[in-house]
Amino acid sequence: MKNRKRKLAVLKNGRGRLAASSAVFAVVGLGAAAAHAHGFVGDRFFPPTIATDDPFATDELLLPSVSYFKSADSPPIGTTDVGFEFDKEIFPKFALGISGDWLDQTQAGQPSANGWDDFVLSAKYQSLWQSDEHEAIISVGAEWEIGGSGSKQVGADPTSTFTPTIYFGKGFGDLPDALSYARPFALTGTLGEDLPTSAEPNNLEWGLALEYSLPYLQSQVKDIGLPAPFKDMIPLVEFSFTSPENRDGGETTGTINPGVLYESKYFQIGAEAIVPVNNASGHDVGAIVQLEIFIDDIWPKVFGHPLIGSDN
Amino acid sequence: MKTNSIQRWSLIGVFFLALQSTAWAHAFLDHAEPKVGSTVTNSPAEVKIWFTQELEPAFSSIEVQNAQGKEVDKKDVHVDAKDKSLLEVSLPQLPAGTYTVAWHVVSVDTHRTQGHFEFTVK
Numbered sequence: 001m002k003n004r005k006r007k008l009a010v011l012k013n014g015r016g017r018l019a020a021s022s023a024v025f026a027v028v029g030l031g032a033a034a035a036h037a038h039g040f041v042g043d044r045f046f047p048p049t050i051a052t053d054d055p056f057a058t059d060e061l062l063l064p065s066v067s068y069f070k071s072a073d074s075p076p077i078g079t080t081d082v083g084f085e086f087d088k089e090i091f092p093k094f095a096l097g098i099s100g101d102w103l104d105q106t107q108a109g110q111p112s113a114n115g116w117d118d119f120v121l122s123a124k125y126q127s128l129w130q131s132d133e134h135e136a137i138i139s140v141g142a143e144w145e146i147g148g149s150g151s152k153q154v155g156a157d158p159t160s161t162f163t164p165t166i167y168f169g170k171g172f173g174d175l176p177d178a179l180s181y182a183r184p185f186a187l188t189g190t191l192g193e194d195l196p197t198s199a200e201p202n203n204l205e206w207g208l209a210l211e212y213s214l215p216y217l218q219s220q221v222k223d224i225g226l227p228a229p230f231k232d233m234i235p236l237v238e239f240s241f242t243s244p245e246n247r248d249g250g251e252t253t254g255t256i257n258p259g260v261l262y263e264s265k266y267f268q269i270g271a272e273a274i275v276p277v278n279n280a281s282g283h284d285v286g287a288i289v290q291l292e293i294f295i296d297d298i299w300p301k302v303f304g305h306p307l308i309g310s311d312n
Numbered sequence: 313m314k315t316n317s318i319q320r321w322s323l324i325g326v327f328f329l330a331l332q333s334t335a336w337a338h339a340f341l342d343h344a345e346p347k348v349g350s351t352v353t354n355s356p357a358e359v360k361i362w363f364t365q366e367l368e369p370a371f372s373s374i375e376v377q378n379a380q381g382k383e384v385d386k387k388d389v390h391v392d393a394k395d396k397s398l399l400e401v402s403l404p405q406l407p408a409g410t411y412t413v414a415w416h417v418v419s420v421d422t423h424r425t426q427g428h429f430e431f432t433v434k
Contacts, residue, residue, distance in 0.1 A: 040425065042426070043426055043428060045340075180349075219348060219427055220348070220427055220429055221348065221429070223343065223344070223347040223348040223349060265337035265338075294337065296423075297338060297421070297423070298337075300421040300422065300423070
């Protein structure tokens with residue numbers, strides 16, 4: 001999932017006045033539908049991750065992403081988020097994407113609110129730098145949260161925000177033999193800067209995903225006889241933060257998301273708990289489940305190669 | 313409403329079952345002989361790797377190297393005639409030591425994957 005601001009709900013009460021809502025921009029990683037392209041660097045398969053984006057620009061379909069999380073408000077706003085994302089490689093190593101989230105929000109004493117959050121367009125250029133031997137990659141990209149494209153009922157921002165981002169990935173397959181059981185580890189991360197077109201704060205959006213690939217263990221390090229479905233699982237923990245930089249944006253908020261990914265030939269199912277890191281991020285643990293469809297594997301004649309040019 | 317929900321989920325289930333039987337995907341190592349990371353007491357006659365997809369023979373290879381990085385296999389890599397997901401290469405008698413198996417394959421839907429693993433002859 002791309003690093004996304006998740007606005008807390010602004011609910012109109014029955015008398016037409018806005019209910020109390022937090023001015024703090026909420027936690028990233030709250031189930032916003034962001035596709036994470038999956039890709040290969042050397043021997044390493046980097047799976048799509050949920051709370052943070054990874055550095056690949058490939059054809060992908062995320063449908064659906066479903067999450068539930070309660071905000072830090074008092075009383076808290078419970079948000080069910082059902083989202084999607086579609087990415088398409090246009091030129092070699094360059095992809096465009098679109099994502100959207102349908103939000104359903106409830107708060108004690110208030111009527112519920114639902115509607116689309118702002119849609120997000122994204123662009124990513126993969127492999128600004130890459131080392132197959134060291135399973136390492138750096139990519140760049142940007143997002144445009146289209147202000148006014150979503151519903152005011154759910155607090156969709158009327159103004160746009162641009163977020164240029166750096167992505168990296170590093171697999172640890174190059175560790176020495178003495179540390180061979182650590183080779184299945186991989187780390188991906190993002191660092192982005194929110195540039196709002198309004199008086200909202202600038203935010204540093206940053207995140208990491210630490211994963212341990214059981215498929216990598218079985219096929220590259222040691223066949224320990226793991227049965228299905230465990231041999232196709234990748235346990236991981238993700239860290240996703242938003243740090244306001246000015247305009248009384250408040251403190252850093254974020255979540256820590258432990259979970260697991262299951263890899264099939266044509267899709268990935270992922271599930272994570274969403275654990276707020278501080279009171280400003282929330283008080284309760286939420287959850288997210290995503291289905292990532294590997295459309296380049298299912299329809300290789302249609303997907304898996306750029307619209308213009310060739311990957312070869 | 314309940315019947316519609318059951319019908320909806322049944323259709324989704326049929327969709328994914330259909331995907332499993334008709335679609336293609338990247339070829340990943342499923343299992344190998346010698347096993348990945350294993351120690352064997354006798355020099356194996358060949359290295360066999362079973363993949364999760366059928367392979368394009370012309371673009372699939374295995375190379376076995378000794379600890380000094382020298383290729384030691386018989387360079388007769390081939391896809392099994394009866395099992396298109398099985399790639400194999402013959403070996404001479406190998407002295408005791410650790411060997412690296414490096415593979416590069418292309419699945420029948422043109423996706424490339426690669427990997428390597430070690431085995432040890434006692």
